[in-house]
Amino acid sequence: MRILPFIAILAAALLLGCNRMQPAPPPFKSVADVKQMMDMLVDPAADGFWNESGQIVSAAGIEQLGPKNSEEWTKVQDNAMLLAESGNLLMMSPRAQDDDQWMKAARALVDEGQEAYQATQAKDVDRMFAVGADLYDTCLHCHQLYMPAIRDALKALNK
Amino acid sequence: MRITMAIPAVGLGLLLAVGPVLAHHAFSAEFDAKKEVKLTGTVTKMEWVNPHAWIHIDVKKPDGKVEQWMIEGGTPNALMRRGLTRDSLPPGTVIVVDGYQAKDGSLRANGRDLTFPDGRTLFLGSSGTGAPYDKDPAAK
Numbered sequence: 001m002r003i004l005p006f007i008a009i010l011a012a013a014l015l016l017g018c019n020r021m022q023p024a025p026p027p028f029k030s031v032a033d034v035k036q037m038m039d040m041l042v043d044p045a046a047d048g049f050w051n052e053s054g055q056i057v058s059a060a061g062i063e064q065l066g067p068k069n070s071e072e073w074t075k076v077q078d079n080a081m082l083l084a085e086s087g088n089l090l091m092m093s094p095r096a097q098d099d100d101q102w103m104k105a106a107r108a109l110v111d112e113g114q115e116a117y118q119a120t121q122a123k124d125v126d127r128m129f130a131v132g133a134d135l136y137d138t139c140l141h142c143h144q145l146y147m148p149a150i151r152d153a154l155k156a157l158n159k
Numbered sequence: 160m161r162i163t164m165a166i167p168a169v170g171l172g173l174l175l176a177v178g179p180v181l182a183h184h185a186f187s188a189e190f191d192a193k194k195e196v197k198l199t200g201t202v203t204k205m206e207w208v209n210p211h212a213w214i215h216i217d218v219k220k221p222d223g224k225v226e227q228w229m230i231e232g233g234t235p236n237a238l239m240r241r242g243l244t245r246d247s248l249p250p251g252t253v254i255v256v257d258g259y260q261a262k263d264g265s266l267r268a269n270g271r272d273l274t275f276p277d278g279r280t281l282f283l284g285s286s287g288t289g290a291p292y293d294k295d296p297a298a299k
Contacts (some may be wrong), residue, residue, distance in 0.1 A: 004215075021285065033253070046210075050210060051208070053208070053209070054207050054208030055208075055245055056205070056208075057201065057207065057245060057248075058252070059251075062245075105283025132209035133209055133235065133236040134212075136234055137234075139210075140287055140288070143185075144287055149185035149187060149188060149289065150185045150186075152287045153185060153187055153290075153293075154287065155295050156292075157291070157294040
């Protein structure tokens with residue numbers, strides 16, 4: 001019995017020691033909330049990326065969309081990189097909503113943003129078009145879970 | 160004590176952050192479920208782009224005037240899985256579209272059903288955005 005207080009003190013000392021050994025959390029300070037991030041960063045970047053691939057069929061023929069010069073390629077590469085890194089920003093507190101589906105969606109955004117960036121580096125508009133579809137699926141899936149306008153509408157429709 | 164007080168503060172922050180998150184990806188932000196339209200028109204252009212394909216049609220009104228409508232469809236990938244390709248609707252094709260007009264009254268609509276000249280129909284919409292047709296996915 002007399003050994004119990006000793007064990008308790010030892011455990012407390014060990015815990016304290018472990019805490020002291022852990023590095024301090026990075027001094028990041030999130031400024032934008034999720035809506036601001038979407039409105040100001042993710043949406044414009046996604047639109048900028050989507051608008052640079054695909055085709056338009058009209059009486060004039062088939063027009064292939066895509067960047068026309070180095071300036072436009074740089075811009076679409078920037079947008080792709082912004083999408084990739086936005087996934088990381090969405091994982092940060094206090095933006096992250098949970099450790100499950102939110103993180104999976106954010107990670108998918110990182111991966112697809114990276115693929116988008118690589119497609120722009122390869123100047124491959126077909127690859128950009130393909131990953132653009134994946135990006136939309138990821139956005140929509142996340143919005144169905146976390147965006148009230150869609151989540152609540154779907155719930156109401158399926159009651 | 161500090162931590163205890165911080166948790167509700169963070170929770171409130173999350174609620175505020177998620178509250179009015181982006182509306183423009185939701186059906187209800189752009190289209191009116193009560194403004195159903197049935198349009199018969201001639202295809203002038205197909206925009207085969209992400210995240211939504213757009214079909215442009217000329218719709219002749221009873222008074223002879225022609226209105227230029229833009230019909231939003233699903234993603235090109237989704238449409239291809241349903242049997243609609245970039246080349247399925249060459250300019251000049253006459254189609255019928257059932258859908259929902261834009262809230263702002265402009266000549267844009269969210270397409271629900273597409274009817275080809277031979278009578279075949281195809282689901283044109285975007286699933287999972289809160290559109291009225293999301294009520295019964297099996298019906299698509």
